[in-house]
Amino acid sequence: MKLLRMIGVGALLHTKQLSRSPFEIATALIVPVVQATLAVYLFRAGGEPGRLLEAAVGAGLMGVWSSVLFGSGGAIQNQRWQGTLEMIMLAPRPPALMILPITLATAVTGTYAMLATLLWGRLLYGVPLDFAHPLLFLLAVPGCVLGLGMFGLLLAATFVLMRNANALTNTLEYPIWLVSGMLVPLTVLPGWTGPIAAALPTTWGARAVHEAASGGPVWPSLGICLAISLGCLITGALMMTYVERRARAAATLALA
């Protein structure tokens, strides 16, 4: 219980901190709304006005992924720049438990994008919020956010090992949007992308949210998303422990 409390309080603290950044908020709210507008006009131009809810939900999911990718990928570096990395690593807890609340917070901040695109769709374009499973949608979104937050820990641990992590961060936004079927159905992609998509928690999380919105069995997708994410969490925690020990031994914790 103490562990869950620590993760919960930590996630809340970092969510509050991220929510005070005008840059984070403007990016989390405005950019997804622009992308959702683009999606709506594309769906309309394609003669698919009945799928506007799918467009709004898809654009929101894209915003969640962007938040996790840039926030979690840079979690360690951001703490280093703020001068708080040493204090976090000094805490008498495994390092992964100290970083997990940060990556969860980036996913929670990403839900601002989902809220913004849904509200924008309803208020400006009259998109009916007729969710096939309204209650399951309210479960699927936090489930997807939790999954992506755990996946974020693996990103944070991987990126801290890579000298040119920023290059990967900037490059990974569109491929994951594409391969995870957030807006483009997986059926139109080449067959070889299938196994990659199946291994990503983003694919199953997006699928669960889309199924809750448009109809389909939500639980299996959500379960697979959380199972893969748990695997990512364990791998990320092991990597984080290794990275922390190596950085302590080499006295490079504070060095970029």
Added chain:
Amino acid sequence: MTALFRLIGTGGVIAYRALFNWTTPAMFIGSLLVGPIFQLLFFAYLGRQLGVADDRFYIVGNAVLAASLSCVFGGTMAVANERRFGTLGHVLLSPRSRTAVFLGRVLPYAGNGLLIAVSTLTVGSLLLGLRMPPDALPALLATLAVASLSCGFFGLTLGALGLRFRDVWVVSNVSVALLLLLTGVNVPAAGLPGWMRAVGQALPITHAAAAARQLVAGKGFAAAAPALAAEVAVGFGYALLAATLLKLFEAESRRRASLDTM
């Protein structure tokens, strides 16, 4: 006059080299060369699925748009990073024309933009199987160059705002997202409301993308010339606006003693 060109050319190149103080070749390739190709594929597959337009529409449009990434952020960095790294005061103390200094900064970024657009067009065409008439290539290259310059001056205009406002990166991020929507690169202009089309006419990329599409369709330079001329006019307009804003905000920041305020 030679000294002025030297200031613009050499100054721009030195400032560009300074960029590699913090970036790396891997970051450059990953962010600027690989990223736009995935963006192109994303919209091409979305367009295919919705049946909005053919691959040529998305390949050409997104290749032209790819130039905007380095140009808009580069133009913004040209001014905003001087403040961030504490060198803005030194630049503004220079007895030479600051307008020339900053306009010179745009040239390497525009060169970058051209490189990115050519690379995106080449890879996109190879991956999705687009054939272009060979005789259209010189005019297409000129179109991409004009688009890059136009975007660079647009970026510099945003950068000039960095002399007045602190969060200029929010403006750049939102502007790049708006270019996706308003330039008709991914949604055919006919599918956008009138006011969005009107705003798009005043933005870089819109006319260059239209000109490039005419060229790739094999309609010849004569058909593309009006759109290309419009893009030149838009670029010139932003160069003028950037120069005016830089002068205005420099004077204001001296008066308010807010040069290095972060």
